[in-house]
Amino acid sequence: MTPASLIEVDFTLNGQPARVRCEPTRRLLSVLREDLGLTGAKPACGIGRCGACLVWMDGKPVNACLLMACRLQGRSIETIESVGQTEQSAPVREALARAGGVQCGYCGPGLVMMLTHLYRQQPRPDAREASAQLCGQLCRCTGYGGLQRAVDLLFAD
Amino acid sequence: MAEHPHAPRSPRQVRDPASLLAEARPRADADAKLSGRTRYPTDRIEAGQLHAAILGSPLPHARILSVDASAAAGLPGVHAVVTAADIPGPALFGLRHVDRPALCGDRVRCIGDPIAAVAADTPEIARAALAAIRLRLEPLQVIDDALAALAPGATALHGRSNLLHQVAHRRADAAQWAAAEAACTHVVEAVYESPRQMHVCLETEGGVAEPDGAGGLVLWWGCQNPERDRQVIAAMLGLPPGRVRVVGSPVGGSYGAKDELTVQPIAALLAWKSGRAVRLHLSRPASTDLGVKRHPMRIRMRSGCDGDGRLRFHEVDILADTGAYATHGPEVLDAAAEHAVGPYDWPALSIHARLAYTNNGIAGAFRGFGAVQVQWALEQQIDRLARACGIDPLAFRQRNLSAPDAPGPLGQQVVASDGPRLALAQIARHPLWIERACNPRCDDRHRWGLGLALVHRSDGFGRGGPNGGRLALALAPDGQIELRVSLTEMGQSLPEAIRALAARHLGCAETDVRPVIGDSALAPDTGAAAASRSTTLVHRALECEGRAWIDSLTEAAAARLRTPASSLRFGPGGWSDADGRPVLGLAQLAADLVGPLPSRVIAVPPEETPSAVPGAHWVFGACAALARVRIDTWTGALRVERLVIASALGPVISPMGLLGQMEGGALMGQGLVTTEHLDMREARYLARNLDGYQVPLLADAPQIELWAIEDLMPDDPVGPRGAGEIAVNIAAPAIVNAVSAAVGMPVDRLPIAPDDILDALERHP
Numbered sequence: 021m022t023p024a025s026l027i028e029v030d031f032t033l034n035g036q037p038a039r040v041r042c043e044p045t046r047r048l049l050s051v052l053r054e055d056l057g058l059t060g061a062k063p064a065c066g067i068g069r070c071g072a073c074l075v076w077m078d079g080k081p082v083n084a085c086l087l088m089a090c091r092l093q094g095r096s097i098e099t100i101e102s103v104g105q106t107e108q109s110a111p112v113r114e115a116l117a118r119a120g121g122v123q124c125g126y127c128g129p130g131l132v133m134m135l136t137h138l139y140r141q142q143p144r145p146d147a148r149e150a151s152a153q154l155c156g157q158l159c160r161c162t163g164y165g166g167l168q169r170a171v172d173l174l175f176a177d
Numbered sequence: 178m179a180e181h182p183h184a185p186r187s188p189r190q191v192r193d194p195a196s197l198l199a200e201a202r203p204r205a206d207a208d209a210k211l212s213g214r215t216r217y218p219t220d221r222i223e224a225g226q227l228h229a230a231i232l233g234s235p236l237p238h239a240r241i242l243s244v245d246a247s248a249a250a251g252l253p254g255v256h257a258v259v260t261a262a263d264i265p266g267p268a269l270f271g272l273r274h275v276d277r278p279a280l281c282g283d284r285v286r287c288i289g290d291p292i293a294a295v296a297a298d299t300p301e302i303a304r305a306a307l308a309a310i311r312l313r314l315e316p317l318q319v320i321d322d323a324l325a326a327l328a329p330g331a332t333a334l335h336g337r338s339n340l341l342h343q344v345a346h347r348r349a350d351a352a353q354w355a356a357a358e359a360a361c362t363h364v365v366e367a368v369y370e371s372p373r374q375m376h377v378c379l380e381t382e383g384g385v386a387e388p389d390g391a392g393g394l395v396l397w398w399g400c401q402n403p404e405r406d407r408q409v410i411a412a413m414l415g416l417p418p419g420r421v422r423v424v425g426s427p428v429g430g431s432y433g434a435k436d437e438l439t440v441q442p443i444a445a446l447l448a449w450k451s452g453r454a455v456r457l458h459l460s461r462p463a464s465t466d467l468g469v470k471r472h473p474m475r476i477r478m479r480s481g482c483d484g485d486g487r488l489r490f491h492e493v494d495i496l497a498d499t500g501a502y503a504t505h506g507p508e509v510l511d512a513a514a515e516h517a518v519g520p521y522d523w524p525a526l527s528i529h530a531r532l533a534y535t536n537n538g539i540a541g542a543f544r545g546f547g548a549v550q551v552q553w554a555l556e557q558q559i560d561r562l563a564r565a566c567g568i569d570p571l572a573f574r575q576r577n578l579s580a581p582d583a584p585g586p587l588g589q590q591v592v593a594s595d596g597p598r599l600a601l602a603q604i605a606r607h608p609l610w611i612e613r614a615c616n617p618r619c620d621d622r623h624r625w626g627l628g629l630a631l632v633h634r635s636d637g638f639g640r641g642g643p644n645g646g647r648l649a650l651a652l653a654p655d656g657q658i659e660l661r662v663s664l665t666e667m668g669q670s671l672p673e674a675i676r677a678l679a680a681r682h683l684g685c686a687e688t689d690v691r692p693v694i695g696d697s698a699l700a701p702d703t704g705a706a707a708a709s710r711s712t713t714l715v716h717r718a719l720e721c722e723g724r725a726w727i728d729s730l731t732e733a734a735a736a737r738l739r740t741p742a743s744s745l746r747f748g749p750g751g752w753s754d755a756d757g758r759p760v761l762g763l764a765q766l767a768a769d770l771v772g773p774l775p776s777r778v779i780a781v782p783p784e785e786t787p788s789a790v791p792g793a794h795w796v797f798g799a800c801a802a803l804a805r806v807r808i809d810t811w812t813g814a815l816r817v818e819r820l821v822i823a824s825a826l827g828p829v830i831s832p833m834g835l836l837g838q839m840e841g842g843a844l845m846g847q848g849l850v851t852t853e854h855l856d857m858r859e860a861r862y863l864a865r866n867l868d869g870y871q872v873p874l875l876a877d878a879p880q881i882e883l884w885a886i887e888d889l890m891p892d893d894p895v896g897p898r899g900a901g902e903i904a905v906n907i908a909a910p911a912i913v914n915a916v917s918a919a920v921g922m923p924v925d926r927l928p929i930a931p932d933d934i935l936d937a938l939e940r941h942p
């Protein structure tokens with residue numbers, strides 16, 4: 021790979037300006053984990069099926085394994101490293117923990133990102149809508165019992 | 178209580194779903210995991226690490242004529258290229274059959290079988306180096322079917338025959354057998370095909386191997402048995418075991434997939450040769466190629482009962498496909514043979530099971546372990562016989578249960594248990610069963626079906642397996658009581674179970690206990706976190722020696738306080754006097770003691786059946802379940818609506834842990850029935866990622882209701898049974914029987930595709 025084919029992109033990462041120099045097709049997930057040391061988003065399928073790498077771009081959920089660096093210019097990316105520390109995700113984390121929505125935990129950061137996104141929507145979706153929105157989040161440990169209980173707690177009418 | 182132990186009884190101590198939920202407390206690690214702070218082995222990404230890549234075989238079966246890696250080794254940025262020739266010690270590993278090469282030298286036996294590997298500055302350079310390796314292979318006959326593998330003249334994958342293992346058990350001589358058959362009014366026979374299920378751990382195999390700067394090696398790598406991994410790697414590198422340290426926790430899912438080593442030896446070899454830290458993390462397709470799967474099995478069952486609905490004979494023939502290497506295959510086959518009997522009383526029994534090497538990937542350990550494959554087949558047989566007799570399936574099962582003190586499935590001595598009886602009794606009083614006549618049967622478009630199943634399943638490894646284990650208790654400088662095990666945490670709530678068990682047996686508070694887990698350098702060899710054994714093992718260790726160790730601490734406390742030990746009472750936080758006033762805390766004792774702090778290694782002896790039946794088990798837990806499914810007759814879609822499980826596993830140690838294991842296992846069992854089969858053609862996978870291989874999602878999850886029966890037989894010597902697997906075992910047959918009831922079709926093959934349902938509906942509208 022010659023340097024000429026690399027691009028430089030400026031974006032906002034967790035509220036701070038960030039700049040990376042990489043191939044245009046490099047995925048955001050690699051940028052986050054390998055280049056910037058943010059390992060909260062997890063690689064598990066690489067094809068956008070499992071949601072373990074879910075982050076927000078301009079406030080909307082995206083699978084970081086699919087998003088190419090060439091689309092990052094000027095965007096705002098938020099990851100679990102920031103969202104997971106803030107009050108906005110606290111009810112979600114608490115509900116998942118209390119309801120038994122976490123075991124091995126590898127799907128957890130992506131779940132929190134998706135659920136927090138749904139939880140802060142106005143109007144807030146009901147439990148049925150929220151459940152339907154979770155069709156891209158795969159958990160292999162819990163059988164979703166804890167997740168469903170958390171959803172019912174969070175999105176009760 | 179003067180109750181006769183054999184008298185049928187109803188469960189007395191039952192945790193209902195609401196109380197389990199009410200008592201379920203959040204895991205200690207929940208928030209760290211949910212906020213992305215937990216560092217898994219594959220998250221150990223640091224500057225200066227080399228990137229590993231593996232050259233896997235493009236052919237499922239071939240002779241390796243030559244591997245020329247000289248051009249690859251010469252590329253700038255490449256720090257090590259390894260082939261089989263670079264392995265200093267034994268190149269083969271394997272749990273009990275040592276047959277799997279870390280890197281193949283002369284032959285490849287499955288698709289993706291590793292031939293060479295590279296460590297380079299970047300993944301791109303590593304991939305370029307792989308492309309520069311010149312490989313000459315001579316294709317060999319591909320064995321892609323277990324029956325063909327055993328046919329005369331088939332090319333042997335190892336040694337002289339593809340028959341890796343076989344088991345035969347027979348109860349009844351020829352005359353008894355003939356009499357048993359003659360007594361039968363109803364005989365059912367079918368051939369069942371159980372699929373190649375994939376574990377789909379969200380964290381694929383990976384981690385970091387790095388030189389420790391002192392002539393040894395550290396491996397950060399998720400696994401189920403760090404101590405074993407280090408022994409294999411040390412031997413391979415020609416090092417004493419003490420020079421290798423394996424940290425195997427936390428694990429992003431395993432379910433058996435990480436019980437055996439996969440590519441750790443390759444990472445270790447690259448780190449050893451390059452002298453640098455090497456990171457390797459498999460992509461999902463590579464994980465599909467290199468990881469183990471659930472053994473596909475073809476199971477013929479022929480079973481009969483008399484006109485009163487009493488089982489008379491059961492004949493089972495199992496053919497299992499272990500793929501290219503043995504790993505846990507023989508033990509899986511042993512478990513299949515043993516569990517094909519079920520908790521039932523068969524006067525005449527014949528079991529024959531064979532395990533064949535093929536080029537179909539590699540099959541190994543998977544939660545439910547050999548039993549899952551045969552239990553749905555057995556429960557179909559039982560349902561079919563009950564229907565033939567016109568007896569309801571619950572009464573039919575009750576009528577045919579083995580006595581609580583009867584010998585085990587293979588005639589071996591076992592711990593007495595009436596778990597199956599209690600579980601059935603619990604189901605019998607559930608509204609879904611009592612009001613079954615009122616359940617919906619059909620509407621314009623849908624049909625509903627109710628399925629009942631009963632299973633028992635073994636705890637621990639079978640006779641002759643690595644059933645013992647060691648763990649340590651220690652007082653830490655900060656006053657915490659450390660319980661040190663080399664078992665790993667994979668999501669199963671091991672730390673919660675350890676805290677709860679320690680508090681129960683030692684008399685301290687759970688907050689006084691610090692579990693130290695998953696590091697071969699910090700704990701004695703506890704063995705594998707597998708076979709539903711961890712909870713029971715910790716329980717037994719603490720029951721045997723926990724109090725004695727606390728008494729020794731009390732002696733030390735008494736010496737420190739200059740008071741007789743008999744005047745002190747140990748409880749949460751430390752010691753109090755006869756009036757209950759706190760007089761010494763654990764932390765104070767730790768601070769005051771001079772010299773090494775007290776610690777004790779507890780060796781838990783293997784507890785096995787005394788009967789000379791290789792692989793047979795000693796302890797069983799039981800579950801019964803009811804599943805309700807809804808079939809869409811337009812599309813053939815299958816929806817599992819409800820699953821009611823009654824578990825008979827003894828005292829509940831951690832309500833959250835139990836609930837999670839049961840719910841998660843149940844959905845995994847459902848996946849086996851509904852979608853999960855990793856198909857192969859000519860020994861190549863037809864899917865390598867989660868687009869072609871589909872696991873259940875939230876929308877597929879049924880409403881699961883767990884009733885946890887805590888009763889055990891009087892004088893039960895074991896205590897809590899493991900809960901890590903049995904939900905897989907029970908969910909699959911319950912759902913199979915429900916589909917069968919809804920559509921009126923026999924189920925002979927899993928998963929049940931919508932087309933199978935539509936075909937059945939066309940045949941029997």
